[in-house]
Amino acid sequence: MATATTMLPASGSNGLQRFGLWARANLFNSVGNSIITVLFGALALWVAWSIFKWGVIDAVFVAPNMRACQTAGTGACWAFVGEKWRFILFGRYPYEEQWRTAIVLVLLFGMTGASFVPKLWRRETAYAWVAVLIISGVLMWGGVLGLVPVESDLWSGLPLTMILSLLSMIFGFILAVFLALGRRSNLPVVKLICTAFIEIMRGVPLITILFMASLMLPLFLPPGFSVSKVLRALIAITMFLAAYQAEDIRAGLMALPKGQFEAADALGLSYWRKTKSIVLPQAITIVIPPLVGNLIGNFKNTSLVSIISLLDLMNTTQVALVDPNWRGLTSEAYLFLGAIYFVACFAMSRYSQWLEVLLNKGKRR
Amino acid sequence: MATSGVADRGSTERSSDTKIWNNPTVRGVFWQIVLIVAVLGSAAYLASNAIDNLARQHIASGFGFLNRESGFDISEKLVQYEPSDTYRDAFLVGLLNTFEVAGLGVVLATILGTLIGVARLSPNWLLRKLAQCYVELWRNLPLLLQLFFWYALLHVAAPGPRDAWNPLPDVFISNRGLMFPTPSADPSHKFIWIAFFVGVVASIGLDWWGRKRQEATGKPFPILAASAALIIGLPVLVLLATGAHMTLDKPVMQGFNFAGGSSFSPELTALLIGLVVYTASYIAEIVRSGILAVSHGQTEAAGALGLQRGLVLRLIVLPQALRVIIPPMTSQYLNLTKNSTLAVAIGFPDLVFVAQTQINQTGQAIEGIGIIMATYLAISLSISLLMNIYNARIALKGR
Numbered sequence: 001m002a003t004a005t006t007m008l009p010a011s012g013s014n015g016l017q018r019f020g021l022w023a024r025a026n027l028f029n030s031v032g033n034s035i036i037t038v039l040f041g042a043l044a045l046w047v048a049w050s051i052f053k054w055g056v057i058d059a060v061f062v063a064p065n066m067r068a069c070q071t072a073g074t075g076a077c078w079a080f081v082g083e084k085w086r087f088i089l090f091g092r093y094p095y096e097e098q099w100r101t102a103i104v105l106v107l108l109f110g111m112t113g114a115s116f117v118p119k120l121w122r123r124e125t126a127y128a129w130v131a132v133l134i135i136s137g138v139l140m141w142g143g144v145l146g147l148v149p150v151e152s153d154l155w156s157g158l159p160l161t162m163i164l165s166l167l168s169m170i171f172g173f174i175l176a177v178f179l180a181l182g183r184r185s186n187l188p189v190v191k192l193i194c195t196a197f198i199e200i201m202r203g204v205p206l207i208t209i210l211f212m213a214s215l216m217l218p219l220f221l222p223p224g225f226s227v228s229k230v231l232r233a234l235i236a237i238t239m240f241l242a243a244y245q246a247e248d249i250r251a252g253l254m255a256l257p258k259g260q261f262e263a264a265d266a267l268g269l270s271y272w273r274k275t276k277s278i279v280l281p282q283a284i285t286i287v288i289p290p291l292v293g294n295l296i297g298n299f300k301n302t303s304l305v306s307i308i309s310l311l312d313l314m315n316t317t318q319v320a321l322v323d324p325n326w327r328g329l330t331s332e333a334y335l336f337l338g339a340i341y342f343v344a345c346f347a348m349s350r351y352s353q354w355l356e357v358l359l360n361k362g363k364r365r
Numbered sequence: 366m367a368t369s370g371v372a373d374r375g376s377t378e379r380s381s382d383t384k385i386w387n388n389p390t391v392r393g394v395f396w397q398i399v400l401i402v403a404v405l406g407s408a409a410y411l412a413s414n415a416i417d418n419l420a421r422q423h424i425a426s427g428f429g430f431l432n433r434e435s436g437f438d439i440s441e442k443l444v445q446y447e448p449s450d451t452y453r454d455a456f457l458v459g460l461l462n463t464f465e466v467a468g469l470g471v472v473l474a475t476i477l478g479t480l481i482g483v484a485r486l487s488p489n490w491l492l493r494k495l496a497q498c499y500v501e502l503w504r505n506l507p508l509l510l511q512l513f514f515w516y517a518l519l520h521v522a523a524p525g526p527r528d529a530w531n532p533l534p535d536v537f538i539s540n541r542g543l544m545f546p547t548p549s550a551d552p553s554h555k556f557i558w559i560a561f562f563v564g565v566v567a568s569i570g571l572d573w574w575g576r577k578r579q580e581a582t583g584k585p586f587p588i589l590a591a592s593a594a595l596i597i598g599l600p601v602l603v604l605l606a607t608g609a610h611m612t613l614d615k616p617v618m619q620g621f622n623f624a625g626g627s628s629f630s631p632e633l634t635a636l637l638i639g640l641v642v643y644t645a646s647y648i649a650e651i652v653r654s655g656i657l658a659v660s661h662g663q664t665e666a667a668g669a670l671g672l673q674r675g676l677v678l679r680l681i682v683l684p685q686a687l688r689v690i691i692p693p694m695t696s697q698y699l700n701l702t703k704n705s706t707l708a709v710a711i712g713f714p715d716l717v718f719v720a721q722t723q724i725n726q727t728g729q730a731i732e733g734i735g736i737i738m739a740t741y742l743a744i745s746l747s748i749s750l751l752m753n754i755y756n757a758r759i760a761l762k763g764r
Binding site for chain 2: 314
């Protein structure tokens, strides 16, 4: 019903007249609507102007510290971002070695971008992923090829956020496939274990799983055997994501017509052969949009590792704000951080909408 | 994987099918036993490690600590609590705080989300686009970042109590939090509550009777107007009859801070704003898709039957839209409740915050995390149980 009003007269009239007609149809078609337009238009303009004035006109772009910033202008102090962007992005990773994490970032972003292209959904891309992950691991840890070794406790900022979200995505998806199959299994014990795992993970907040990994896991390991903080957080996020993705995949399994299973059985295929060649390719294609939705959520969720004091993007920003020279510039810092998260999440959600249209093309009549 | 080879050759080597390890039932039982042994074995191994570790670090186990004195104060509490009270009391305070945030958050997020969801479908282009901007903006930012932002805004950017923002009469926002007026207590108020409950019970009875009558005679009963009159009218009548003891306790500037009225701390205010703004963006999309899910033919058919516009909305559109809206809405409510655990990041004393303090003090991480997990599991599972019952009731009766 909303689209009916946006129709325009097909011919005649110049741009201004056409805009007038359009405005009349969509903004001023009744007294009530006119009031709403004026009211909300004024509000939107006021908000936009205030932000523009604070962020651009009155802003200070170069200053040695906060005090200089405050004397130079009343608006935003972007000098803070100019001073701290490198710490926010790369954190405590040794300064001279940060080129290594920069290369890792470029590699990971490149591979993620390439994986978004449906034409590249094939075996070679998977091999390329394996190669990129190995190279990234070598660059991050170092200790070989003359690279200085770097403890994983020093990994921080955007590379850490990317590594956590990408690895949890890959391992989480694999685990999710098995959990979904297990929950649909005829074997009662398998079904029970998978269902219990999924329901417990989905029933509790992520922060409790992270607490479990950071506070409880060390208690369960034999003495002298320790797991790094990054790996513990990765395990927690992976298990959490897997439970949600397993439910998506299960929906896909349930949506598959029974005839597909029966035809595979009639061909005499074994369970794993049937699952690998017939069931999963179809079931997963159906649920790609919700899976991508979960990935967006997972990317946002990685920010929670800052609560268990991992130095991810969120936490490096918090640390940067503690600097006494730049204290109190929270709006600038959070806007900078928000812009990074927003661009990534918005791009992914737009991609998921585009993908949904693409995947439904064959079904449309 | 080892089984696939057998299946491939199945037609040529039929004799192999008779071997006992090719019997699917036997194989199923075998693998399940292997799985049970593996799970129980690793559980036992981990448990024995834990027992050793706890003994070595001299950490007690069991829930005995619940009866011991907690020794820490909690800044916000809905019930009486002192540092000399037990851990059990501390957990109760935390749980009540969680419920407070979740309850207020759910109500406010529903209102805001519904308004924005309806605005998304407005014939007004500007309103539609603004609502869309709202949804896109808040959905694509991590909730934790939003909480930090609101908290910093209240804590750092907001003025002191002396020049507090005053958005509504008698409502103040300052770096001490949100101050708002509340009705001051009066002994006559208990009669108002009684009148309110009488009104609710009478409305339920009237609804039942009205339905019966409509089934028997076909005459509809104006239940909405009648129950509104009962639920609102009765308490107002009682209020007037008892002499109208209704004074507002307003926040007033006294010395360096406000006195009187009620207040939310900056932590609670930031947490509420963050949760409501974030969840509303999801609720808006649910409401929008729910309304769009009712096909236009339904409205037209109802109009053709001669139903008035109000009745069309109430009898045709809403019941069908709610069928689509309610299940995802419940999961958003659950999400809001689970997301309220991010309170630890800005220092609002919810259940997780109390548990974290307890873990730091006693070192008993397993018990502390166990309590949080059990609580959230209980909430989640009972809500999903209710949802399943509800879904079974409203499901379209299939052929």
